[in-house]
Amino acid sequence: AKEEVKLAERKKAIDVELSSIEPVLEAARKAVGQINTQTLSEIRTLRAPPDVIRDILQGVLLMMGIHDTSWKSMRAFLGKRGVTDDIINFDQRSISPSIREKVEALMQERSSSFDLASAKRASKAAAPLVKWMTANLQYVDVLQKVAPLEAENSELVASLEASQDKLAQLTEELSKIDSYVAELRASFEKNTKEGAELKFALDKAQGVIDQAESLIGKLDGERERWSSQVAGIEEEMQALTTKAMLSAAFCVYLPHAQEAIRAAVLERWCKLLNLAHVDVLGFMSSESEQLRWKSEGLPSDPLSLENGVVVANSQQPVFLIDPAGTATEWLKEHLKEERLEIVAQQDSNFTTALELAVRFGKTLVIQDVREIESILYPIVRKDLIAQGPRFCVYVGDKLIDYNEDFRLLLTTRDARCQLEPDARACLTEINFTVT
Secondary structure (H helix, E strand, O other): OHHHHHHHHHHHHHHHHHHHHHHHHHHHHHHHHOOOHHHHHHHHHOOOOOHHHHHHHHHHHHHOOOOOOOHHHHHHHHOOOOHHHHHHOOOHHHOOHHHHHHHHHHHHHOHHHHOHHHHHHHOOOHHHHHHHHHHHHHHHHHHHHHHHHHHHHHHHHHHHHHHHHHHHHHHHHHHHHHHHHHHHHHHHHHOHHHHHHHHHHHHHHHHHHHHHHHHHHHHHHHHHHHHHHHHHHHHHHHOHHHHHHHHHHHHHHOOOOOHHHHHHHHHHHHHHOOOOOOOHHHHHOOHHHHHHHHHOOOOOOHHHHHHHHHHHHOOOOEEEEOOOOHHHHHHHHHOOOOOEEEEEOOOOOHHHHHHHHHHHOOEEEEEOOOOOOHHHHHHHOOOOEEEOOEEEEEEOOEEEEOOOOOEEEEEEOOOOOOOOHHHHOOOEEEEOOOO
């Protein structure tokens, strides 16, 4: 009952606020409706309209969401069929704060143009349009004023509906129980000898009530649990961007480091950002992905799984330091569905394999890399040359079409392999060395 009273009070307050401006807005609409089409046509024929008319039409177009306020756009607007109907039926709730600020700024800056007397002298159609714009701005002010009331009104409506639904449900349950008890009492009065049976039935009914109360109590407990889960999710959402930034930084700056260094740097980063902990592996991969990687031969230690995440998410060519060769074997299995091509840098067909992989978008794994050959630099740097709709890249002296599906991975068994700084800048170096 209290919510119904509050709801009525809020609705009355909203209606009072809106009713104060409705007559002004309706009068403005009526005035626009009396604009003669011939008057609009005369304005359209002007080669260069007076400033008053231009300013008023600019305000009308801005208010209706038309940002092109050139004279050409104004003439096209005036030439539309039913333009007065569009103005009359305009929905004031579509006026955004930015549009409102622009229109108010225009009316203040060119206040002389929006004076009713000046507007009437300029054109018979100008003054009604000024009244219409002024009324709309007033209406928006009222809408802004009643917005909190409308929000509270919506909350009250939702709360009232929920309460009524709950009351109806409880009333229905209570009615069933009352009917059942009434039947038992009637039966008791007629058949005193069946008192024991009636008592048993009453006890059973009481059990139903107890179960219902127990269920309601459990639902209250569920509500607390759900509220706790929502709070946890909101906390995770607040930390999402920070964790994403740290995970991205991990993929860029730490794949080449050993496990202990990674942990120490991550811990220092978390302290700097007031974050208790970030699990890069859990943040950037699912358990099903990790299980699939393990089934493909990737070792299950945290270092290898973190490296697997980097391989899966790196946008640059990757350089794997893999003394045990396990990562290379995993790559062969993991990438077997991606038109995989495996070649050693010392193979005689290395250049041909590289050209074909670049041209046809294959995934190329180059093994036993000791240093980055000069032929690879344009590719790892993505020195692409646009030729019409396609891109090309130099492979040696040949200009080869570059397929965007092409992917390059380099591996080495030499744990002491050190690339040149310019090469390392173009690659994601991933260290699979277990210490």
